[in-house]
Structures are given as structure tokens and as C-alpha cells.
Amino acid sequence: MHASIYKIFEYSEADDPKNYIDNKFYLIESVQEEITKNNKTKLFTENKDVRILTSKIIIDKFNQKYSNLSTNQKSILREFINNVTNSERLKQYVTKETLKLKKSLLKEIKQTSSKILKIKLTEVTKLLNNLSKKHIIEDKDVLTLLRYHELINELKRANQ
16 A cells, blocks of 8 residues: 555656647647648639739729829838838938928928927927938838828928
């Protein structure tokens, strides 16, 4: 009887709960990975006509959504799309664009008659410095550039 008590406290590697859980998760991940691979291959083997139609619909919706952008805004968007993987080139473009925006804003500030608006626009112009100093350009930074161009367009309309 005394020997059976010791068997209860014996430890074997096969009884290791951590090993059991690790193996269980490995099996589950393997099965899920196989299912994912099958779904991906099915996605890429869709009918050619379906893929063409899907791309056309996506492009049409994109063009419809962004049809009212100014030429400067379209240029920013084009650069972002073309250089999303080339972060250095995108950063250079954003830096050049912030300089152009500063010049345009300063020009519009001079033509503005309201002192309060001049103060606010001067502060907004200072915020452009933060954008040009960023090391990594994110989606929100591109959106900020688009909004600055919209602000300049509004100021031009108001100052006429």
C-alpha cells in the first residue's frame, strides 16, 4: 500500500500538462492553417470574369467616392497609392507638399481681413511643421494633407 502512494506522486513526461496543452494547440493550429490554405486557394481560383467584374466595381466605387477632389488632392492620393510600400519616397513627397501648403496658407493669410482668422490660420500653419518632421507617414497624415488642401480651397473662395 505504501508503494502505491508514491505512484500518485510520480512524475512522467507524458503526464506534463504544459506539454499536453502545447500539443493540443499545435494540432488545432495545424487544422486551422489547412482550412485557411484551402480557402485562400479557392479565393484565387475564382472565375476570371468574376475577378474582373469585382475589380471594376471596386475601381468605380473608388472613383465615384473621390471624384470631387481637387487636382492637388488627387495628386496626393495618387502618390500615396503608388508609394505606400516606398516609405522614403512618400516621406519626401509629403515634405515637399507641406512646404507648398505653408506657402499657400501664408499667401491666403495675407489676403484675409479677419484678425481672429489670421491668428487661427497661423497656428494651423505651425501644425504643418509636425507633419514634415514625421519619420513614418501614416494614412491619417495623408488625410491631413487632403484636408489642408480643402482648407486652402475654402480660403480662396472666401477671399475672392
